[in-house]
Amino acid sequence: MRASLLTKLSAAYLLPLSALLALMFLFGWSTVRGLLDEEIGERLADFAAAAATAQHAELIATLAPGDDGNRTHRNAIAKLQAFKDASDSLERLYIFTSDHRLLASTSTDDGPIGTPLLALGRDQGEIDWAFAERRAIASRVTFQGRDGHLYKSGYAPILGGDGASLAMIGVDASASVFSILDKTLGRLALISGLIGLTGLLAVYILGARWIVRPIRQLARAVSRIGRGNLTTEVPSSHHRDELGLLASGLDRMRQRLLAREQEQQMMLSGIAHEVRNPLGGIALFTGLLSEELSGDANKRAYVDKIQRELGHLERLVDDFLNYARDPNLERQPVALPALFDALAELMAPQLTQKRQRLTIELAQDLREGVQPPFMADEALLRRALLNLLLNASQAAPESGHIRLGARQRGNAILLSVQDDGPGLTPDIEAQMLTPFFTTKEKGIGLGLSLVSRFVTAHGGTLSLRPSERGAHFEIALPRHDPVAPAAPAKAPDTSETTQTAS
DSSP states (O other): OTTHHHHHHHHHHHHHHHHHHHHHHHHHHHHHHHHHHHHHHHHHHHHHHHHHHHSOHHHHTTOOTTOTTSHHHHHHHHHHHHHHHTOTTEEEEEEEOTTOBEEEESOGGGOSTTOBOGGGGGGHHHHHHHHHHTOOEEEEEEEEOTTSOEEEEEEEEEEOTTSOEEEEEEEEEEOHHHHHHHHHHHHHHHHHHHHHHHHHHHHHHHHIIIIIHHHHHHHHHHHHHHTTOOSSOOOOOSSOSHHHHHHHHHHHHHHHHHHHHHHHHHHHHHHHHHHHHHHHHHHHHHHHHHHHTTTOHHHHHHHHHHHHHHHHHHHHHHHHHHHHSOOOOOOEEEOHHHHHHHHHHHHHHHHHHHTOEEEEEEEGGGSBTTBOOEEEOHHHHHHHHHHHHHHHHHHSOTTOEEEEEEEEETTEEEEEEEEOSOOOOHHHHHHTTSTTOOOSTTOOSOHHHHHHHHHHHTTOEEEEEOOSSSOEEEEEEEOOOSSSOOOOOOOOOEEEEEEEOO
């Protein structure tokens, strides 16, 4: 779970908000820019129309190349300059013909009369419309001047006495307001982004406190219940919301499971005790009968068979009792080399019978004297490993090979038992930890279940690791160091000792 839920919640807040803000900015920017463009265009068209009425149309029509500086030309420029001086926003006024040739201009950079104004091609449609309709109009586009600033143009025809369009006046004005608008909206976008990040941080903080923390507590509770810990209460939420209802429901489920497990334990314990009492009597009388028949080999064989079956029944009763009892851990320092040697000694008769070989692979950093031993209930741990070793010996073939290993990974001790038998099918693997599931002729299916309970009681896990051949069980136990924290895991420098049956 980690931060994924909080990340999703933040994304659910941030993505729609970002999209909404982006759409609002785009809409606002286009709307404001359109209104400004329309307002500036109307003003430029009005300036151009006013400047056109101030010109003498018939005299303007007489200007031709070479008339630069004559009286008509000077008067036309003076009237244009007067309009330019009347407004600080006007950059340039000029008069041109229908074929875009200059007649007069307030800017000396435009050249003499007759100079082609090629830049007017950008507004060809508006200029043609103004000539034809004899009305003022503003250009639809802004352009960048020689100084790098934005400008916009307005046009108005100079009409003759008969109403015909004799020439056209162009007015260029600064459109820097668009740059100012873009900068202003950019600042607003930055401020909005900072506000959004602040909101995102608030969502992280509040979400972590009100949502993610209770959910993580519930997840840990579910994990504890899944590992079989039914005694620890589920922390309830202080909020009367869905999480509080979920916590309450989960705790009620835990209580029902605990009650059911206690009933089952009581039932199993009661059955085991009821069966053990007559078994003790049968064993006593069978012993007496065996002494009475000591001279009759045939009858004595029947008694021996009864005793063997009684031993099997006693082991089944012990398994029932062990499964019914809650493991009460007595943690103490466990030295793995001594534990593994004891297991090898216990397995020796079984290995000898099937001529099998046991290899102990103990990482160097877990050897005695290298690091302090780890804390565990040694009796339960020995019983769990012995159960796995017996299963491995039963699964391995004659003259087979069994490996018992230990290594360290971080703050965990990994204990493994591997055989070279046929392995487990997917169906068996799916049910191997189910109580009372067994593939053996004389078994009740509590072996691996007991191992899993012992391991879970230590806060560890039992898993079946991938293996090319046979079954490879691994127990992962947390290291509770009584002296000092465990050192970082080293490379698995293993040395091997072998227990071989002759």
